[in-house]
Amino acid sequence: METSQNEKQLPKLWSFIFIRVGIVTALMGIATQMFISAFPQYLNQLGFSATNMGLVASGYTVCAMIMRVFAGVLIDKKGRRVMCLLGLALFTAPVLGLMGATTVVMIVALRFTQGFGASLGNLAVGTMAPDVLPKERLGEGVAYFGLFNSLATAIGPAIGIKLVTGSNPRIFFMTSFVMGLAAMFVASTVNYEKKGKKADSKSDAPELTPEEAEAERLAQAEEQANAQRCFIWRFFDKRAVPAAIVTILVTISTVSITTFVTPYGIEIGLSSIGTFFTAQAITMIFARLASGKLQRRLGRFKTMILGLFCDIIALILLATMTNNMMMYAAAIMRGWGGGIYFPLLNVLSVENASRSGRGKAVSTYYAAYDLGAGIGAAIWGVVADMFGKVSMAAGYRALFAGAALFYIVIVPATFKFLGKVDQPRKS
Numbered sequence: 492m493e494t495s496q497n498e499k500q501l502p503k504l505w506s507f508i509f510i511r512v513g514i515v516t517a518l519m520g521i522a523t524q525m526f527i528s529a530f531p532q533y534l535n536q537l538g539f540s541a542t543n544m545g546l547v548a549s550g551y552t553v554c555a556m557i558m559r560v561f562a563g564v565l566i567d568k569k570g571r572r573v574m575c576l577l578g579l580a581l582f583t584a585p586v587l588g589l590m591g592a593t594t595v596v597m598i599v600a601l602r603f604t605q606g607f608g609a610s611l612g613n614l615a616v617g618t619m620a621p622d623v624l625p626k627e628r629l630g631e632g633v634a635y636f637g638l639f640n641s642l643a644t645a646i647g648p649a650i651g652i653k654l655v656t657g658s659n660p661r662i663f664f665m666t667s668f669v670m671g672l673a674a675m676f677v678a679s680t681v682n683y684e685k686k687g688k689k690a691d692s693k694s695d696a697p698e699l700t701p702e703e704a705e706a707e708r709l710a711q712a713e714e715q716a717n718a719q720r721c722f723i724w725r726f727f728d729k730r731a732v733p734a735a736i737v738t739i740l741v742t743i744s745t746v747s748i749t750t751f752v753t754p755y756g757i758e759i760g761l762s763s764i765g766t767f768f769t770a771q772a773i774t775m776i777f778a779r780l781a782s783g784k785l786q787r788r789l790g791r792f793k794t795m796i797l798g799l800f801c802d803i804i805a806l807i808l809l810a811t812m813t814n815n816m817m818m819y820a821a822a823i824m825r826g827w828g829g830g831i832y833f834p835l836l837n838v839l840s841v842e843n844a845s846r847s848g849r850g851k852a853v854s855t856y857y858a859a860y861d862l863g864a865g866i867g868a869a870i871w872g873v874v875a876d877m878f879g880k881v882s883m884a885a886g887y888r889a890l891f892a893g894a895a896l897f898y899i900v901i902v903p904a905t906f907k908f909l910g911k912v913d914q915p916r917k918s
Contacts, residue, residue: 502625504632511681512619517639518674519579519616522667523609524647529655529663530589534598536660543595547602554606556861560726562614563854567847571622575615575678581608583671590664610857616678618853621841623683629842630791631783634834638779641830645772728852733908734839735859737795740901741832742863745802747871747894748825749864752809755887756818763815770822771829778830791835791912792905798832799902801825806895810888839912867894 531544539547566574585601585608592598624632654663717724756764785794805824808817837856844852871890879886 502627504625504628504635506623508623508681508683509620509632509636511677512616512623513636513639515575515616515674515678515681516613516620516636517643518670518677519582519609519612520640520643521647521650522670522674523582523613524643525651525654525663525667526605528648529651530602532652533655533660533663536655537593539595546595547599550599551602551606551609552861554603555610556858556865558607558610559614559854559858559861562611563728563851564726565611566615566618566850566854570684571615571619571850572678572681572684575612575619575681576675578608578610578612578615579671579675579678581605582612583608583668583675586664586668586671590661612674614850614853614857617837617857618841618850619681621838621849621853622846628783630786630835630838633838634779634782634830637830637834637837638776641772641776641779645769645776648768726851727855727858728840728844728848730843731840731852731855734836735855736908737901737905738836738840738856738859739863739866740897740904741799741802741836742860743867743870744806744894744897744901745825745829746864746867747890748805748809750868751871751875751887751890755809755812755884755891758884758887759812761812761815761818764818767818767822770819771826774823774826775830778827779834782831782834785831786835791839792909795832795835795905795909796902798828798830798835799898799905801828801831803895803898806891810891810895839909 531548534544534547562574582605585604588601589598592601620633620636621629624636650666651663654660654666657663713730717729721729752767753764756767782794785797789797801824805821805828808821808824812818812821837853840856841849841852871894874890874893875883875886877886878889
């Protein structure tokens with residue numbers, strides 16, 4: 492009864508501005524997921540070689556990673572809304588060009604531009620979310636914010652593939668273009684950064700208490716001191732490094748699932764492997780809904796460890812998988828794992844940053860994720876080839892087993908870098 496009364500006293504989470512930031516994320520996410528999943532098939536229909544399709548895909552990813560380095564500083568200096576609109580414009584404008592492009596050079600150039608835009612836009616809107624959330628509910632709010640991304644991941648690929656393989660692929664491009672324009676319109680209304688305007692609960696970021704204002708001043712002073720000591724802290728946030736290290740390690744392991752579960756399922760003859768990511772995304776939605784409450788009840792460190800053990804179970808199931816039932820069980824465990832701890836890692840990356848430095852903190856988190864994904868994909872590809880000389884199925888089983896064993900490194904690292912955050916939130 493006492494807990495229930497205390498929870499009722501928590502500040503409002505679903506403010507009008509938070510919902511608008513979420514809508515921008517969902518629209519932008521659906522548009523980008525449509526391209527990531529379906530554009531290679533469009534190129535295949537045009538007769539492009541696998542090498543050229545790989546060049547287009549890798550170029551987009553490289554440009555997105557490069558933008559991670561500079562985006563945080565730009566977002567902090569120029570403002571969230573301006574950079575979000577610029578990122579959306581850089582992603583949306585090339586869509587019409589891609590609809591008529593037929594040469595590799597033109598397509599690569601346009602996708603390069605989209606890579607810069609998608610990265611800048613995602614980081615800007617990802618910085619808006621913690622800005623407009625009450626500090627007391629930051630962990631829970633970021634988890635809910637991730638629901639908009641989960642929604643995009645769940646439906647974006649299906650929409651894209653359906654439109655690309657339909658009778659008129661131009662509808663694919665027009666749909667993405669309209670979503671980009673809609674995201675720009677909604678983003679233009681997110682104006683909480685206006686100077687001299689008193690914060691309002693319906694439309695603006697929450698005001699700082701005197702204690703929070705003092706913490707803000709100290710955080711800014713520390714950020715300036717770090718930037719003077721080392722060049723790299725002009726682009727990244729030093730206080731986000733512990734969470735970033737764990738993010739790198741976790742992503743090295745779990746990218747094995749993202750990259751190899753589909754060819755693995757096809758190799759062993761699972762007819763429903765295409766629904767793995769749908770089951771994972773749906774489960775992740777429920778996990779994100781539960782993440783904030785788990786953090787308040789168990790403490791953040793125990794919540795993190797719980798998510799890691801869900802991952803271990805998922806990888807063991809994949810390494811021994813022989814039927815669709817095991818596949819769905821692995822998808823559910825992976826959804827619970829990532830859905831629980833990725834919002835937490837995001838919060839741990841940004842919670843100590845000043846409001847004016849959150850762009851760098853968000854950039855640090857996403858750059859860590861990209862770095863881990865790049866390293867992991869390369870490592871597990873080599874492992875699969877090494878153990879798959881007789882049978883690729885054996886190679887895939889070996890890489891998932893290796894990814895599970897890698898938690899021998901991840902769990903102690905989590906104790907070392909995040910052990911001190913095991914402080915249950917007072918409810």
